[in-house]
Structures are given as structure tokens and as C-alpha cells.
Amino acid sequence: RKEVEQDPGPFNVPEGATVAFNCTYSNSASQSFFWYRQDCRKEPKLLMSVYSSGNEDGRFTAQLNRASQYISLLIRDSKLSDSATYLCAVKGTGRRALTFGSGTRLQVQP
Amino acid sequence: GAVVSQHPSRVICKSGTSVKIECRSLDFQATTMFWYRQFPKKSLMLMATSNEGSKATYEQGVEKDKFLINHASLTLSTLTVTSAHPEDSSFYICSARDLGQGAGNTIYFGEGSWLTVV
Numbered sequence: 001r002k003e004v005e006q007d008p009g010p011f012n013v014p015e016g017a018t019v020a021f022n023c024t025y026s027n028s029a030s031q032s033f034f035w036y037r038q039d040c041r042k043e044p045k046l047l048m049s050v051y052s053s054g055n056e057d058g059r060f061t062a063q064l065n066r067a068s069q070y071i072s073l074l075i076r077d078s079k080l081s082d083s084a085t086y087l088c089a090v091k092g093t094g095r096r097a098l099t100f101g102s103g104t105r106l107q108v109q110p
Numbered sequence: 111g112a113v114v115s116q117h118p119s120r121v122i123c124k125s126g127t128s129v130k131i132e133c134r135s136l137d138f139q140a141t142t143m144f145w146y147r148q149f150p151k152k153s154l155m156l157m158a159t160s161n162e163g164s165k166a167t168y169e170q171g172v173e174k175d176k177f178l179i180n181h182a183s184l185t186l187s188t189l190t191v192t193s194a195h196p197e198d199s200s201f202y203i204c205s206a207r208d209l210g211q212g213a214g215n216t217i218y219f220g221e222g223s224w225l226t227v228v
Contacts, residue, residue: 008151043203043219044154087153096207097144098217102153 001026004090006101014109017078021104023088024070032091033064033071037084038103044087047073078108113137114206116220123194123227130190131223133160133204139184140206145177148201148222160187160204194227201225 006023013019025033036044048055050062050071061074071088085103092099115134123129133143141162146154158179159167166179178190187206191198203222 004153041201041224043222045219046217096142097156097159098205099156100146100154 003027003099004088004101006088006104008102008104010105010107012107012109013078015078015080018074018076019078019106020072020074021086022070022072023101025090026069027092028069030090030092034089034098035062035073036087036089038087039084047086080108080110082106083108114204114218114220116204116223118223119221120224125195125227126193128190128192129194129225130188131202133187133206133220135185135206138208138210141184143181143187143204143206145179145189146203146205148203154203191225196227199225199227
């Protein structure tokens with residue numbers, strides 16, 4: 001089983017739609033969780049950290065479910081500019097590097 | 111602006127030659143940097159952890175003699191792909207953590223380097 005798993009998609013949604021991605025992780029001792037956005041042929045950019053209590057940044061909401069070992073990202077009122085690949089990343093105990101999921105591709109259509 | 115700079119952004123080399131990629135932290139000192147590789151439509155896979163002043167720590171399956179890492183200063187790590195083969199063609203990307211006070215352990219990524227071996 002992969003350490004971090006994501007549905008690769010693609011998710012094709014119309015503008016204005018709400019879309020949610022999930023990401024599961026296998027190491028129950030994982031400490032930190034993040035969502036990154038990666039545009040085609042570019043480096044990943046941090047979208048938001050994921051906190052235990054859940055957190056929101058504008059149209060983006062991240063949730064963490066430790067019991068079921070998954071994190072989620074909700075995007076409301078999708079914009080064309082949201083089209084990208086969304087990577088979840090996990091940092092485990094004693095491991096300084098991030099482990100990434102394979103990414104979920106989102107395509108927002110007019 | 112970028113706080114981690116990676117160079118070159120694109121490089122084409124012939125099979126059998128070596129290519130060096132540089133990763134610099136611009137606004138902070140990084141005792142540790144990370145090198146990842148990403149194949150098209152795949153995830154970023156950690157290759158190695160670069161440690162300033164000591165040997166790099168390689169992930170399982172990554173050949174240390176093929177992917178030479180040098181972290182000679184607190185702001186520079188280099189990855190050299192030796193005796194490159196077409197299957198080494200990939201997107202190589204570095205990252206560094208800012209451990210400075212108030213930085214919140216933020217991880218920054220370089221812009222990445224596209225390597226094509228012909």
C-alpha cells in the first residue's frame with residue numbers, strides 16, 4: 001500500500017461548482033499535512049496546511065480525519081484558474097521530508 | 111519572489127554525460143535540502159536528503175553513485191546526474207525548510223529542472 005494515496009481524477013467540473021478531494025495516508029503517526037497545487041510543468045506551491053480542527057482559506061477548506069487517516073480539500077465556487085493538479089503531502093514522525101500523493105487533476109470548464 | 115532558486119530550469123544532454131543541478135536558498139540558511147524526481151503525471155518521489163557538511167541520505171532504490179549530492183554550504187546543494195541515460199529524463203526539484211525564527215518551518219520548493227537525455 002502506498003504511503004499517501006489520491007484519486008488521480010481528472011475531475012471535470014463546471015465553473016461555480018463545488019468539488020472535494022480526499023487523500024488517505026497509511027502511517028498513523030504522521031504529524032503534518034498539507035495541500036499543494038501544481039500547475040503543468042511547474043513546481044508545487046503550498047495551498048494550505050491542514051490542521052486538526054479543520055481550516056478555511058477563502059474558497060478552500062481543508063479537513064483532517066485522524067481516525068480514518070484521511071485529509072480532504074473542498075473548493076467552492078470553482079474558477080477556471082483553479083484548474084491544476086492538487087497534491088496532498090504528509091510529514092511523518094522522525095522524517096523531515098514530505099511524502100506526496102500522486103495528485104488529483106482538476107479541470108474547471110466554462 | 112522565489113526563496114529557493116534552482117538552476118538550470120531546462121537542460122538537454124547527451125547519453126553518457128553528467129549534468130549538475132544547483133539548488134540555492136536565497137533568504138535563509140538550509141542545513142537540510144531535499145531532492146525529488148517527478149515523472150510525467152506521477153508523484154514527486156523523494157530521492158535523497160542533502161545534509162550540509164555531511165553525506166546525503168538516499169532513499170531506497172536510488173543509486174548514490176549515479177546521483178551525486180553535495181551540500182557544501184548552508185545555502186547551496188547540488189545534484190549531479192552522472193553517466194546520464196534517456197530513462198533519467200525527468201523533472202528534478204529541490205526543497206528546503208526555513209527553520210528560522212518566525213518562519214514556521216515553512217518548506218519552499220525550487221522552480222524545478224527539466225532534464226532531457228538524448
